[in-house]
Amino acid sequence: MTKARQATLAILRDAQEPLCAAAVLERIGVCCDQVTVYRSLHFLEENGLADSFILHCAEHGTERYYTAVDSLKDGYSGHHHWFHCEMCHRFLDLGDCQLHTLVAGYEAAHQITVKSHTLYFTGICADCQIQGH
Amino acid sequence: MTKARQATLAILRDAQEPLCAAAVLERIGVCCDQVTVYRSLHFLEENGLADSFILHCAEHGTERYYTAVDSLKDGYSGHHHWFHCEMCHRFLDLGDCQLHTLVAGYEAAHQITVKSHTLYFTGICADCQIQGH
DNA sequence: GCATGAATTGCAAATCATTTGCATATTTTT
DNA sequence: AAAAATATGCAAATGATTTGCAATTCATGC
Ligand SMILES: [Mn+2]
Ligand SMILES: [Mn+2]
Ligand SMILES: [Zn+2]
Ligand SMILES: [Zn+2]
Numbered sequence: 001m002t003k004a005r006q007a008t009l010a011i012l013r014d015a016q017e018p019l020c021a022a023a024v025l026e027r028i029g030v031c032c033d034q035v036t037v038y039r040s041l042h043f044l045e046e047n048g049l050a051d052s053f054i055l056h057c058a059e060h061g062t063e064r065y066y067t068a069v070d071s072l073k074d075g076y077s078g079h080h081h082w083f084h085c086e087m088c089h090r091f092l093d094l095g096d097c098q099l100h101t102l103v104a105g106y107e108a109a110h111q112i113t114v115k116s117h118t119l120y121f122t123g124i125c126a127d128c129q130i131q132g133h
Numbered sequence: 134m135t136k137a138r139q140a141t142l143a144i145l146r147d148a149q150e151p152l153c154a155a156a157v158l159e160r161i162g163v164c165c166d167q168v169t170v171y172r173s174l175h176f177l178e179e180n181g182l183a184d185s186f187i188l189h190c191a192e193h194g195t196e197r198y199y200t201a202v203d204s205l206k207d208g209y210s211g212h213h214h215w216f217h218c219e220m221c222h223r224f225l226d227l228g229d230c231q232l233h234t235l236v237a238g239y240e241a242a243h244q245i246t247v248k249s250h251t252l253y254f255t256g257i258c259a260d261c262q263i264q265g266h
Numbered sequence: 267g268c269a270t271g272a273a274t275t276g277c278a279a280a281t282c283a284t285t286t287g288c289a290t291a292t293t294t295t296t
Numbered sequence: 297a298a299a300a301a302t303a304t305g306c307a308a309a310t311g312a313t314t315t316g317c318a319a320t321t322c323a324t325g326c
Binding site: 053054055056062064083085086092094098102103106110111112113114115116117118119120121122123124125126129 | 186187188189195197216218219225227231235236239243244245246247248249250251252253254255256257258259262
């Protein structure tokens, strides 16, 4: 793990929400170049240290968001799913993946091997609901 | 519904799998311009006639894939989820959305309103599994 | 049918997140 | 330390998608 990769991973771990490359860049300062951040994010994901999903929202366009993968504990997959508020654009952590049974069912029913899945939710968060608008 | 929009919707309905804009263009012929296809796809999605998700695969890069939404029947959400084979790049229809209970749980637990979700799976399909490689 | 304002389309050009080429710098191996 | 392998920085390219704008088509009332 080079300095750039460690710094990138640390930023993902500290963040309370998925970050796009631009957000990582904001936080990484002069440590390294933009391209290195992209390459570090790839590296982290390829090595199982980060997860990503691509989300399109009207305000921010299409961007890939990264999270650090939790260290694996009993019964936990290590990867979370997220809710994105269309109003305040914050992410809410919905906790560890709950799709194990569903995935197993699909694998059995279709004789496929599911290696990964992407799941996220969008809507209105509790705060924005109260504020009405 | 203009001619271009109808043609676009017909193509999505005929397809046995999610199509990216480029795939729709291939099939739509001289009927209309590329930009009109993009705009038609937006229109269809905004009006609840199509669904989309963004998928990144090494071979084809990042693209948005569209499907026609089923007409709603009892107990069916109208939108399906899909499995994408990393090897042959085909999509497999996993059927109607099974996340209702999960979504309701999240809404109750976090006082959020979930308006939509994105879910798809990737891995190796039955055919590619047999062929080994 | 025809006038009129609204919505849609085509074409060219712009956007913008992400990727790539390549020379330099850093790390690892022998 | 030299050689080989890997990572980085910078500039330029990529490519799906979007936008501006003028021309066309559509809708609606007369
Ligand atoms: Mn957003
Ligand atoms: Mn593919
Ligand atoms: Zn919110
Ligand atoms: Zn396959």
